[in-house]
Amino acid sequence: MKDSECVEFLQWALPRLHMRWAGFRKIRSRVCKRIQRRINQLQFESISAYQEYLQKHPEEWQKLDELCRVTISRFYRDKMVFNLLELEVLPVLAGQALSGDEDVLHIWSAGCASGEEPYTLVLVWDLSLQLRFPRLHMHILATDTDPVLLKRAEQACYTFSGVKNLPAAWRETAFLDTAGAYCLDPVYKRSVDFQCEDIREALPAGPFDLILCRNLVFTYFDSELQTIIRDRMWDRLKPGGALVTGVHEVLQEGKQDFEIWSAQLGIYRKAGQAHVIC
Template sequence: MSALFSGKGFSGNIKITQKEFLELRDIIYELSGIYLQDNRKFLIENRFAPRLSELEFKSYSDYLDYLKKHPKGKTEELMMLTELITTNETSFFRDNSQLKVFRNFTLKKIIDEGIKSGRREIKIWSAGCSSGEEPYTLSMILHEALKDDIRKWRIMITANDISSNVLKMAEKGIYTRYSLRTTPPYIISKYFEDRGNDVFRIKPEIKRLVRFGKINLNLDRDLKRIPRSHVVFCRNVIIYFDKKMKIRVLNGFHHNLLDNGHLYVGHSEALHAVTDKFKPKQHAGTITYHKI
C-alpha cells in the first residue's frame, strides 16, 4: 500500500474545524484503516485544499456533505480520497539488507524444499506494492536465483495497493532513473530497456511473473481473494494503522500464508506487542517473521 501522505504540496486557506477533522478522520479510517492522529489536521488542510478548490467548496462541511449525500461523492470521490491520503516513496531494491535475507535465506529454503518435494511452486504477495518497484524487484531476484530453471517453476507474484493511480503506473512498468537510484547497474542493464531521456521500461520476462490488482486491507473479502502465499511482503504500511487494524491485517496475513510461511515488514514495524502468531528470526541487519 502507498504510504501515508507526507504533507508536501499546496497550502490552502480553508481551515478544518476539530469536529470536521474528526468526522473526516472516521471516514478515512472506515475506508482504508489508516488512523490519523490529532496532530494531522494541518496535513489534511495541506492535502485537501486543492481538491476543495476544484470542487468549489467553501468549507470542509460542504465536502463532508458531498461525501455522504452526493451520488458521485459516495462512489467516485471516496476512491479519490485514497489518492489524497497516500503518497508513494519507493525505489527498486529498497532496503537491500532485507532483500539479501530474502534471497539467501527465505527464497533458498523455498527453492530447496520445492526441488525436494517436486512441487516447484513459489507464491509471493506484495501487499502494498505502490507503483510496482517492490514486486518487480522480487521478480528480478527470482530470475537471478533460478536463472534458466525459472521456466520449470510455477511462480506468481500478487501485487496489490489501495491506489488506482499507482497501480496504473505499475502495470505500465515505465520508470525514471530516480526509481532506480538503489538498483545495481548490472540489474538495470539486464532487466530494463533504456528508452532514453532517463526513462526505463521493465522487460517482459520480469512483468510476466507479476499480477496487479486493487485491494483494501480493511476489507476481509479483499484479503480472501489473494492466493495462499509462501511469502508476504508488507513493508512500511502497518505503521500507519492503529492496534485494532494491525491485528486485523496481521490475522489476514497469517491466514493467507502457507504453513511455515514468511512475513516481511518494515524495519520499524515490530510485531511483538501486536500479535503472537508470528515468530521473529534475527538476521544480520533485519528481522523476519514466520507463521506459527
C-alpha cells in the same frame, strides 16, 4: 489552510476511515495539499465547511479516502531487506517448496503501487537465485487499490530515480533505456500478475510462501484493522512462510503468533518448518 487546521481535521477524519494519525504525522503536508485542492474544487472557503460537507454527504468519504493514499515506492527500497531475502529468506522458502515437491514459489505483494517491489523480487530471483533452483519458478500476485498506479506497473517504465538503487549490472541487464525512461524488459514482467484490490475489503486466497506488506497496513491503518488483516495474512501463509513488513512498523498481536526472522528488518515467519538453506 493552516497546518494546525489540517492536523485538527485529520485527527477527526482519519479514525472514521479506520486510519491513524500517527502514520500521517510526518507526511501530512502532501495529504493537506490534496485536501486543499479538493476544498477549492468544491468552492468552500474553509476546511470546517468541508467537514460539514462530509457529514451531510457520506459518498464524499470515499473521495477523502483516495486523497489520503500515500505512495512512496522505488526499486530496492530498504536494501538490507532485499539482501536478506536474497541471501536467506528466499533460499529457505525455495528449499521448503522443493521438499514439498512444488515447482512454483507463490508470493503476494500487497500495496504494490507502480510495481517496483514485485519487479525487484523478480530481479532478485532471476538474476541471482534462479540458477540455484532451476526446477522452481516464482509467481507474484501484486495488488493495489489504485488503478492508475497499476496501469503504470503494467507499463513498467521508470525514471532513473526509481531504479538508481538497483545494482548497476541489473539495471543494464533488465532495463531498456527508452527516451530517457527505464523500461523493464518484458521477460521480467511475465512472473507478475497485477490485480486491483482493497486489502481492507478482501485478500487473495493464497496460500503463499511469502507475503510483503510494507509501509501500508501497519503504518496507516488503526490497530483494530491491523489485527484483522494480520490474522488474515497468517491464514494465507503456508506453514514456514514469511511475512515482510516495513522496517519501522510494529506487527500487532493476533490470534496466532509469528516467529521473528529479523526484528530489525520487520521479517516474520509462520511456524511450520525448520530453517534449512538449500
